Amino acid sequence: MAGEKMNTETNNLFEINNISKIYERKIALDSLSINIKKGEIVALIGPSGAGKTTLLNILATVLNTDKGEILLDGNNIESYKGVKELAKKIGIIRQQFDLVGSLPVIHNVLAGRLKDWGFLKSLLSLLIPQDKELAIKALERVGIEEKAYERTSKLSGGEQQRVAMARLLVQNPEVILADEPVSSLDPARAEDILYTLTNLVREEGQTLIASLHSVEYAKKYFNRIIALREGRIYFDLPVEKVTSDVLKELYDLKELKEDAQS
Structure with a gap:
């Protein structure tokens, strides 16, 4: 029956299936699909307005999707009723x-x-x-x-x-969602916090999904990097495969090209 939880065995903590979100005709997320395995330490990067915070807010159930579904531990995320039940699964840390x-x-x-x-x-x-x-x-x-x-x-x-x-x-909680957790800190304190946070997550066997402005921090402290651009996945790679070339392409914004040509 709809809304009931099923006991399903899966190594995926989150299964994000073809989700979209639109704000007043602006597409924030466009048919996004991602699987996040239990125990992964994942960084979300991308230009401002790429959809990172929107995605985290949807995973935190602060926002609803306009399309698609999200499974948490094999169950539709909407089946987790009440703040207390969800708090056993998801913890949030913000800037x-x-x-x-x-x-x-x-x-x-x-x-x-x-x-x-x-x-x-x-x-x-x-x-x-x-x-x-x-x-x-x-x-x-x-x-x-x-x-x-x-x-x-x-x-x-x-x-x-x-x-x-x-x-x-x-x-x-099983998973921690961190939205720009160090953006208000100076570089030395930011590194200290990220070092502590990622170590604690590993020690507890938790999953971490964090949005970051700093590519350097993402490469230093995380295992997997998902890049968003214009609401879509631009790349999804293990950190060792994230090269300078793909990062240059990610941040090579269309409006910058237009400014250079004008």
């Missing part, structure tokens, strides 16, 4: 960090437990942090355990992104 700045760090980390708590325990945790040892252990793994009781807004950008990573450790 804005999505933290509550007025709260202590430990409360932001423990937000990753909301999928497992009832209303009363969630409310109680705002007064007395619940599962405190779990949060402290997560903060230790990202290197900022000493910040546990500091006001989150007082932390640096890099430290706040570490709080977001600790929250994901507590949440423990």
Whole structure:
């Protein structure tokens, strides 16, 4: 029956089948098909407006497709009902960090437990942090355990992104979707965050799909690179096969050619 989950064995975490998305007559994604295997560490690259954020928002169920279907663990993604059920599968990390700045760090980390708590325990945790040892252990793994009781807004950008990573450790989803997770950080902190994030994902056996502006970071920290351009896949390659020539073609934008000819 439609909407029911089937117990299917597959090595694909995501099966993205011929999806399209249109915004006011502008095609954001055009008949896109991709399979993402469990445990893969995938970078999405491409020019601005290529469709990277749209794709991640669709995978996160923030947006619906206009066409096509997405399977998550062999089941239609629409069959995962409710925030708690989906949070067991998907975790999200964004460039804005999505933290509550007025709260202590430990409360932001423990937000990753909301999928497992009832209303009363969630409310109680705002007064007395619940599962405190779990949060402290997560903060230790990202290197900022000493910040546990500091006001989150007082932390640096890099430290706040570490709080977001600790929250994901507590949440423990199967896949992490990261939308430009280091674009607001300086190069040294950006590399530090990507090194930590990709190592944690490997240690936990999770899947990571991240959009990045920096091709250098994609090649250094990821195993597979999917390039989008004008809402379509331009190439999908293991990182060792991504050459300077294909990258030059990817970013050789049509409008630049037109400007040069005018």
